Amino acid sequence: MDSAAVDRFEASRGRLASLAYRLLGSAADAEDAVQETFLRWQAADRARVGVPEAWLTKVATNLCLDQLRSAQVRHERAAGAWMPEPLLEGDPMLGPADTFEQRESVSLAVLTLMERLSPFERAVYVLREAFSYGHAEIAGILGITESASQQHLHRARARVGAERRRGAETDPASARRVVEEFLTAAVSGRTERLVALLTDDVTAVSDGAGLARHLLRLRRPERVASFVRAGFRPTPAKRRLAGGSPAFHIARVNGCPAVLAVIDGRVVGMVAFGIGDGRVASLHGIAATERLGRLSDAWGRHEPDAPVIDAW
Template sequence: MDSTATDRFEAGRNRLASLAYRLLGSAADAEDAVQDAFLHWQAADRQRIDVPEAWLTKVTTNLCLDRLRSAQVRRERTVGAWLPEPLLDGDPMLGPADTFEQRESVSLAVLTLMERLSTLERAVYVLREAFAHSHAEIAEILDITESASQQHLHRARRRINDGRRGGGEVDPASARRIVEEFLAAATSGRTERLVALLTDDATAISDGAGGRAQTLLRYDTPERIAAVVRAGFKPTPAKRRFAGGTPALHYALVNGAPAILFVVGDHIVGSALFDIADGKIATMRGIAAPARLARLTAAWRQHGPGTRLVTPW
């Protein structure tokens, strides 16, 4: 393949990766899908491709849908072992962020809610909300009618809206203040203050301190969450040994939302990610599985550190 064709693909790689990430919720899988699209581009009769960007969008989208339909992926997501892979703000894979809809479509909350959608609903939602494709373009990409595209979008929006908690974007300064108050309460043992910072229907989800659990761990009452958080944030020699040292706790923005990152040297060993609604914490996700933190760590090494939080760790 000549350099012009390679350059043309590389010019659109970040856009394709952003599309694939939104569809799959995994940076590693998105990279694989984009590489597969490149192989298709290599093998194609490019003289017969009138609009390469549209062709590559169609190929990448359908490669992602094939992955979502695979037996292995369906099994993993059905048994509850799946979480979106977090990305540090500024990562090009997060893609377009000019509108609220584009920013929201890559939030961990919406990536999780998209698990409620069929594969076609998911594709239509992403192509329309994040990339502003017309229904005519979406129909061509997915080999469906424009009417079907409109119907899939309507159902997808309804299901996403039904699962939303709170409304609109959260003020960054307020979000940071809430997380800092949360951390102060978690490290001081003030569980009553932790409870006060959580919504009444708050949820906490963890991959079991590094993905050792067969399924995700879930906690659904403020009191239970506060107790688990207090135990989890209490430093011990065993936790330091597990982490490979004494973690420094940093504040960062991950997928557009506030997060606490546990960093040893230049390696992220754990993360606490927050969804804020109505001035309180609605969802907390604890992710420590190395595979889920690989790209986050790579970005951290290149662009970090964020603000270091003063804690007893």
């Protein structure tokens, strides 16, 4: 393959990766999809490809759809233990973040909610909301009619819309203040203050410190506050499990504020927060090592702020 064809693909690599990540929720799977797209580009009769960007988008999207429809993936996700892979702010796989819709589409809350969508609904939602494709273009990518694309988008927005109605976007400084106060209350055991910092319809999803076979899903402020307090209570057993005493940093993960538990530069746990109207509307806790690899590697190359709590 000549250098011009390679350069043309490389110019699209970042966009294809962020598209695949939104569709699959896994950076590793997204990289595999992009690599397979490259191999197909390499084997294609490129002289007959009218618009390379459209061709590459179509191939990558349909490779992701094939994976979402595969029996193994359906089984793993239906088992109730799947969560998106979190990415640290600045990771190129997060892709475009110019609009609220683009930022929202990569949040852990929305990526988790998109599990409720069919593969076609998920693809239409991502192509439209995150990449601003028109319905005619989406129809061509997916091999469906424009009317079908519009119907898929309508259903997807209805299913994801509950999260979008939970509050307007909060500026990073205000969101950080809420998370700092929440973390301080959690570690100090101030359960009543935790409840006051949660919205009435708060939701929490956790992988149970990486030990649970199924995700833990909680609702109601009192129940979520009690769970958070128990999780952040320091004990010798937790320190042994984590491999030491972590420091707690606040960072941005998938466009949202997050608390990272860090030991010797390694991220051993993470809680991402959805903030609405000055309170916490959602929490996503992840501690499974296989989900934190890319985030931890990025953190190791990062110049962090001082920890909010340096002795746990």
